[in-house]
Amino acid sequence: MKRLMLAIAPLLLALAALDARAQLTIEITQGMDNPTAIAVVPFAWQGSGTAPEDVAWVVDSDLARSGQFAPVARSDMLGRPSTQKDIFYRDWRAIESEYLLIGRASAEGAQMRIEYELYDVNRQKMVHSGVETGPANEARMLAHRVSDAVYEKLTGITGAFATRLLYVSVTRVPGGKDYYRLTLADSDGARPIVLLESREPVLAPGWSPDGSQISYVSFETGRPAIYRQNLATGTREQLTNFKGLNGAPAWSPDGNTMAMVLSKDGSPDIYLMNLSTKKLTRVTRHYAIDTEPTWMPDGRSLLFTSDRGGRPQIYRYDLRTGTTERVTFEGGYNARARVAQDGRNVVMVHQQSGRFHIAILDLVTNRLQVLTSTELDESPSIAPNGSMVLYATKRGDRGILAAVSVDGGVKFRLPSREGDVREPAWSPYMGR
């Protein structure tokens, strides 16, 4: 434990501000052919002093990042209405904006309130209105919720902007031991908070299904162990301390069980741990390497990577029948599967002509599509609404995070300003 430099969220909240340099910035690299034009007018501030956050700008960036929207530049706006009576539709038709979002933000004590309305410019009609309230220091989260509502109204798909990311960043120390930081950030990479800093590797972060807890592997005791940590209280619990590997924890959809990889009985195999009794059940029993378990959303089967067929491929283990079947057949290397909430799309690392890409497999049609053109892509993590895949890749000699839509049409990067970033884990919907 002496090597553990800092731990546990509450202690670190104060440090969050200091860590702004590790913030991720977003560069959109590929968008849709016909994004919907929308004008997000700066929201009127009705509180005292200056607004704690430019809510409209957060919404603007969220929508732009989805690739499905082309927000109008503020400099092109011919007016800045914040209420319906101030809207002149011809101003917005003139700049060919199809939709118009206006709103007002106010604060009462520590509580913030955002009211907004969405208008269809061509039909000159309000199509949606809403109110978000919450603590003023969560202003960005409130703004993301506005984005979610607008996105859902216009695309029919639940938004996933008001979600969070976990990732590991590594700062190299030439000639010394590296720093590993387990970081929690908003879905746009803003507001990073370091949850754990260690000079020993931190790996495989993951979420509990309700988003209240996280799990990860830390080598802070000199060997790998699986931990879980409550985000609100910072309470941490070491779940395993077995000889050999303790890795790849994956929470079951009901939150009661954790799948993990242990090698205490020989070669790495998949085990299930009952999180209340800590009782272990062995799932796979094979001299090959069985690893990287992940749950199907119905909780009835697990996908995992195994080289029992000579090369790493994805297999599915049915927990009720105890049968194992191979899932991937295309290509000589398919590993680290993650399943979308629809239980149909599976993202994975797929090797093609010697390069590692992120691919998506449709379990119904068995069609596999390679999504990325970068090399050395790894650790795909799928958004809770199934629309985007976040993954780690290399740019130059730096590890960065990048995202791609599940149809491959939209791509953006979230490069860190410092260090290598890896192993992103997209949270489930928060507080729903």
Add this chain to the structure above:
Amino acid sequence: MASGLVLLTGPFCFMAQGQDYVDVEAERAARAGSSAPAAVTPQSSPGPASDPYGVQPTRSYPATSYGLNRAPAAPATTSAPAPATSGGQNVGTLFLQMQQLQQEVMRLNGMVEEQANELRKLKAQSLERYVDLDKRISGMGPGSAASVASGDNTPSVATAPAQPMASGQGASLPGESDAYRSAYSLVRGQQFGQAVDAFTQFLRNFPDGKYAPNAHYWLGELYLVIDPPDLEASRQSFSLLLSQYPDNAKAPDAMYKLGKVQYLKGNREKSREYLERVVRDYGNTNSSAVKLSRDFLEENF
């Protein structure tokens, strides 16, 4: 994590591991019978460059050991009957041999999995081909020209009820069969406008006739090919067929057609509803409408 990284460090890890295995085994053998802990973990040192849980894709022996060059295996077979004095060495070779066998089994296992998958795919394909062929052969009766006549290139029309179908148990009414045939001959003669009149007249004369559902179906098709098409009349015909004869063999086809008509009318949501209903309600039958609906959904939604 680092799958790419693993590939780079993989061979190194393997070599280190292989060494570990041999060392541990040799040591164990040297201790001759002492109950040493048997667990051998292929864990590599927990450094940042190693992957503590990732798959090591190159954990195999060099490919040559599988092929004709059996050099690594050869010494094992010759040294197997060696005197017991070199027991430690024997155990070591046995261990290596076992590892080789494991690799071999894994490789074969992979081949079996892949071939089973190929077989599954081939079976599905040949079934599809058979169904397609069967459909075309059964369409070679009087209905063969129908697919051309209706101006619709979907195979569902080929099975359209030119030949009387056993939809009702009762025999056809006097004159019904002839009236149906003459109306149908107009379809074959591509006289679509007159065919519409003939089928309408037919339904007026034999509203509960044995061929009434067929007539409704044909009217639905015909309203789509007349110039200009009458989408609403077509919709009504198909809807009538569905509501009055829900158990008719053409019900799935009519539902599929309703999906198409709604699509042509610009009602994407309704269209989708019908098409999805076909897939849901008739998915376990071998109706061609199911596949057509699936294809249409995939292409247009």
